[in-house]
Amino acid sequence: MAEEVKLLKTWSSAFGLRVVWALKLKGIPYEAIDEDLSNKSALLLQYNPVHKKIPVLVHNGNPISESLVILEYIDETWKQNPILPQDPLHRARERFWAKFNDEKLLPSVWGAFTKEGKDREEAMAATMENLKFVEEELKGKKFFSGEKIGLVDLVFGWLANLISIFEAVTGFNIVGEGYPLLSAWMQEFSELPVIKDTWPPRDKMIIKYQALYDKYHPAE
Numbered sequence: 001m002a003e004e005v006k007l008l009k010t011w012s013s014a015f016g017l018r019v020v021w022a023l024k025l026k027g028i029p030y031e032a033i034d035e036d037l038s039n040k041s042a043l044l045l046q047y048n049p050v051h052k053k054i055p056v057l058v059h060n061g062n063p064i065s066e067s068l069v070i071l072e073y074i075d076e077t078w079k080q081n082p083i084l085p086q087d088p089l090h091r092a093r094e095r096f097w098a099k100f101n102d103e104k105l106l107p108s109v110w111g112a113f114t115k116e117g118k119d120r121e122e123a124m125a126a127t128m129e130n131l132k133f134v135e136e137e138l139k140g141k142k143f144f145s146g147e148k149i150g151l152v153d154l155v156f157g158w159l160a161n162l163i164s165i166f167e168a169v170t171g172f173n174i175v176g177e178g179y180p181l182l183s184a185w186m187q188e189f190s191e192l193p194v195i196k197d198t199w200p201p202r203d204k205m206i207i208k209y210q211a212l213y214d215k216y217h218p219a220e
Contacts, residue, residue, distance in 0.1 A: 005030040006058040008044055010037060012200050012208060014158035015067040016055040021154050022071050024194045026078045068098055071151060083150045094145065097137065098155040105130040106158070109174070113166050113209075114216040124172075131179055138181040142188065153189060160190040161199055169209050 007023070009016025011034050023030050035044050035054050047056045047063035057064045057073065064073050075083050084091050108130050111123030134156070137144060144152035163175050163186070175182055189195060 004058075004060050006033055007031070008033045008035055008041075008047065008056040008058070009054050010035050012205060013054060014162060017198060017200075018067055018154045018157060019055050019057060019070050019074070020198055021157065021195060022074045022083060024198070025081050025083065025149070026074060027080065028074070028078055068102065068155070071098075071154065075151075083145075083154065085145070085150070094151045097144065097152045100130075100133070101152075101155045105134065105156075109163075109166070112172070112174070113170065113213065116217060127174065128178075131175065131182065135179045135182050138185055143185065149189065149192065157189060157195070160186040160195075161205075165202070165205050165209055168206055169213050 005023070005028055007016070007019055007030050009019070009032065020032070033041075033043070035041060037054070040052060044054065044056065045052060047058060048054075048065045051065060053065070055065075055067055055070060057070045059073075059077070064070050071083065084094055105127075108123055108126035112120060112127050115123050143149045144156060159175070159182070166172070167174055175186070190199070
């Protein structure tokens with residue numbers, strides 16, 4: 001019996017995109033269902049009644065929520081093209097950096113985008129510090145996971161798209177000359193065949209984030 005794989009996401013979500021990349025890396029056919037989070041579907045509420053958020057992977061009728069959980073489920077279910085290493089220590093390290101992205105780096109960048117005054121300065125300082133850790137982790141590597149992309153690359157993948165959009169909207173230079181390894185990785189990652197055709201339309205992203213920026217900074 002053929003497997004049924006569905007992915008509930010939105011057109012612009014970085015969290016949904018990391019799941020798209022994992023499925024493509026594995027060569028798993030799936031049905032993409034784009035949600036309107038201002039009018040959540042009965043399907044989303046049925047499959048994720050706790051958080052009512054995307055992404056949700058539905059595999060043979062069974063829903064899996066939270067993007068990092070989904071990535072590990074995909075890797076454990078479909079063994080081809082693994083995104084996590086076999087060695088327990090290396091697996092733990094990949095999980096550490098994935099959590100670092102979601103709990104420290106992404107919130108600091110979002111804070112720099114949305115906050116004002118001293119709060120924005122503090123968020124920018126936190127962002128610069130976090131990016132230094134990311135730069136250090138890339139030393140001697142082509143990708144975060146080594147010679148080919150893995151879990152950490154998928155999780156950090158939003159940097160290769162959203163940073164330039166944030167810079168275009170705000171006029172701030174977030175990733176400049178001080179992060180040459182990260183800049184090179186962003187270029188390399190974004191041009192990978194499995195990645196480059198999945199980016200949401202840049203013009204739509206700029207419109208979306210300009211509207212968000214204007215909402216948070218009405219006086220600017």
